[in-house]
Amino acid sequence: MTTDAADAWQQWHEKRVEKVSAPYGPLALTATYWVEDHPAGRLPDIPGIWVVDGEGVVLTAVEADGLSVDGRPFAGAVRLAADSGPEAEARVAFGEKRLFVLVREAVWGVRVYDPEAEARRAFKGIVATEYDPRWSVPGRFTPYDDPRTVRVDNADGRERGLALAGELAFTLDGQELTLQVAQQGDGLLWAVFADATSGDSSFRFRFLYPAAPDAEGRTTVDFNRAQLPPCAFADHFICPFPPPGNTLDAAIGAGERALG
Numbered sequence: 001m002t003t004d005a006a007d008a009w010q011q012w013h014e015k016r017v018e019k020v021s022a023p024y025g026p027l028a029l030t031a032t033y034w035v036e037d038h039p040a041g042r043l044p045d046i047p048g049i050w051v052v053d054g055e056g057v058v059l060t061a062v063e064a065d066g067l068s069v070d071g072r073p074f075a076g077a078v079r080l081a082a083d084s085g086p087e088a089e090a091r092v093a094f095g096e097k098r099l100f101v102l103v104r105e106a107v108w109g110v111r112v113y114d115p116e117a118e119a120r121r122a123f124k125g126i127v128a129t130e131y132d133p134r135w136s137v138p139g140r141f142t143p144y145d146d147p148r149t150v151r152v153d154n155a156d157g158r159e160r161g162l163a164l165a166g167e168l169a170f171t172l173d174g175q176e177l178t179l180q181v182a183q184q185g186d187g188l189l190w191a192v193f194a195d196a197t198s199g200d201s202s203f204r205f206r207f208l209y210p211a212a213p214d215a216e217g218r219t220t221v222d223f224n225r226a227q228l229p230p231c232a233f234a235d236h237f238i239c240p241f242p243p244p245g246n247t248l249d250a251a252i253g254a255g256e257r258a259l260g
Helices: 001-022 118-120
Strands: 031-036 048-053 058-062 066-070 076-082 091-092 097-104 109-111 126-128 136-153 159-174 174-182 191-192 206-208 219-222 258-260
Touching: 001 126, 058 066, 136 174, 159 191, 159 219
Parallel strands: none
Antiparallel strands: 031 109, 048 058, 058 076, 066 091, 091 097, 097 109, 126 258, 136 159, 136 219, 159 174, 174 191, 191 206
């Protein structure tokens, strides 16, 4: 083990704990409401009238509702697009709560982030395996000729499309393995995977974010930084399950395993 790599992992782990336990981090999510499920526009425990209108949501409220928009007390009607920034900067607030607007496959929703959430108060940390260099190996990314979308179950019981950009190949303990991966706008890869430890000594599936590959497709597959998905912290996230082929026979005894 190199001291530098172990220290870098420790810093990463500490930042992960800090991020998930932040006032508006994943542990603060207390609800996700899909507007179409509430045709009268009344969302449970949230003031105002929320109605989908074209490419957005129109919120109508009176001053007595106690809502604020862009940091100011709100009364009237406002069209809301999906929030793109941090949850703490959601345009709509209700006291200390943040009401975060999202859209998935043209279905609009509102998430409630509450710093006083029970899960946040009860949080005792993330169980993670200490850094071990054998879990960090070279990988090679091969993009598909055309990006593809597969339908996968999500944590909320609905099926949605998961866009995949290519295949990531690597060798672990002499075993040749592959993962289907997405690619984000900054080039970072994203894999949703399960392995022989899933549902036993680790959460039922995890996320991995290998660095953007170079011009020849080379990157590093570092399972020391395997992450718990957001739905491990709150039931109201809609994390995708692993796509076909992303359940590995290998036992990945590395990375984040469970809540403390």
